[in-house]
Amino acid sequence: MADIYRDAAEFYDIAGRPYWKPRATALANAMAPAAQTNSPIIDIGAGTGLVVEIVGAALADVPILAIEPSAAMRAALASRVQADPALARRVTIAATILEETTLPDRLGGVVACGVLGYLTPEDRHRLWQLLADRLAPGCRAVVDAAPFPATRTVRPIRVGAARFGECRHEIWLGSRPAAVPGRIELTTICRVLRDDRTVRESVSTQEWWAMDMRTILAEATAAGLQCRRAGWDLATLAVSSTDSLNAQLSAATASTKR
Ligand SMILES: C[S@@+](CC[C@H](N)C(=O)[O-])C[C@H]1O[C@@H](n2cnc3c(N)ncnc32)[C@H](O)[C@@H]1O
Missing domain, CATH: 3.40.50.150 (Vaccinia Virus protein VP39)
Incomplete structure (x- = not known):
């Protein structure tokens, strides 16, 4: 899996x-x-x-x-x-x-x-x-x-940030209703910035029962x-x-x- x-x-x-x-x-x-x-x-x-x-x-x-x-x-x-x-x-x-x-x-x-x-x-x-x-x-x-409702879209919000040496690490979460009622598609964005420029980023989605x-x-x-x-x-x-x-x-x- x-x-x-x-x-x-x-x-x-x-x-x-x-x-x-x-x-x-x-x-x-x-x-x-x-x-x-x-x-x-x-x-x-x-x-x-x-x-x-x-x-x-x-x-x-x-x-x-x-x-x-x-x-x-x-x-x-x-x-x-x-x-x-x-x-x-x-x-x-x-x-x-x-x-x-x-x-x-x-x-x-x-x-x-x-x-x-x-x-x-x-x-x-x-x-x-x-x-x-x-x-x-x-x-x-x-x-x-669940952190987000099943019925409306929530644009990604920054839920955490921390400094690691010369970089800032951030994590963002957003969601939108999935095809099946009661389920949401959750998007997680993980980003590393140096001098305010993104040096690496990953975006993943998964479905949840809200x-x-x-x-x-x-x-x-x-x-x-x-x-x-x-x-x-x-x-x-x-x-x-x-x-x-x-x-x-x-x-x-x-x-x-x-
Ligand atoms: C959002 S994290 C929560 C972690 C921790 N409980 C906390 O509150 O900080 C959800 C965790 O549940 C695990 N998970 C997903 N499906 C699961 C299942 N069916 N049984 C047990 N754990 C599961 C994931 O791998 C993940 O680490």
């Missing part, structure tokens, strides 16, 4: 760092209950490891399973994890897509940010069900909405999850205490029958 992040991986953190800075506390707070369980946190589409870094720093002992199919993104992820021995001890990296990853029976937390748009509606529903079935009592998932917050909340609620907004584009999902009690009872009954 082609690596859709082959060109953008080098530029990803230039936009990703400022994206996560104001959201780090909400993310860490949402994952905090995992510390009371023996269950790992799953980071679906871990990218370059910005979420792993935030969650790893906030929760000293919790194991993390970082699922990341892109080799280019994984190179940055592995480098970030290896640079911190405390992270390297407990972060497992899976070079797979969610749909092909075997997950533990009990989950201390789940982060699915920047990734819902890649899942088909069927796979997305399977994810809601997985959360309803496997999130440990009191534990939460964090998900985010998941808005209203749809996320409606689907997750229908799957029996309790949903809370945690910012304009973030939501936390948890199992209701009755559902979690029922899930524990059926797990206990199943293990007695075995």
Whole structure:
């Protein structure tokens, strides 16, 4: 399968760092209950490891399973994890897509940010069900909405810039409605400038399901999850205490029958 992040991986953190800075506390707070369980946190589409870094720093002992199919993104992820021995001890990296990853029976937390748009509606529903079935009592998932609407064109905007020696690196994102309703064609422009002249540039496009917050909340609620907004584009999902009690009872009954 082609690596859709082959060109953008080098530029990803230039936009990703400022994206996560104001959201780090909400993310860490949402994952905090995992510390009371023996269950790992799953980071679906871990990218370059910005979420792993935030969650790893906030929760000293919790194991993390970082699922990341892109080799280019994984190179940055592995480098970030290896640079911190405390992270390297407990972060497992899976070079797979969610749909092909075997997950533990009990989950201390789940982060699915920047990734819902890649899942088909069927796979997305399977994810809601997985959360309803496997999130440990009191534990939460964090998900985010797409950055662009499904219904109108957004001309590319600069979402990050950083100086590297004599050059400025920039990343731009734009979108337009795709042929299939609910999907967008996302354009990523990565550019390196020296003395305000472009010395290299890559333009890539990919299609996404433009998941808005209203749809996320409606689907997750229908799957029996309790949903809370945690910012304009973030939501936390948890199992209701009755559902979690029922899930524990059926797990206990199943293990007695075995
Ligand atoms: C926009 S990046 C988000 C990275 C990271 N979660 C963050 O918020 O900084 C989306 C990531 O999801 C990965 N991805 C795409 N499809 C996936 C799938 N089906 N299962 C798991 N990861 C996937 C991509 O390779 C990419 O690294």
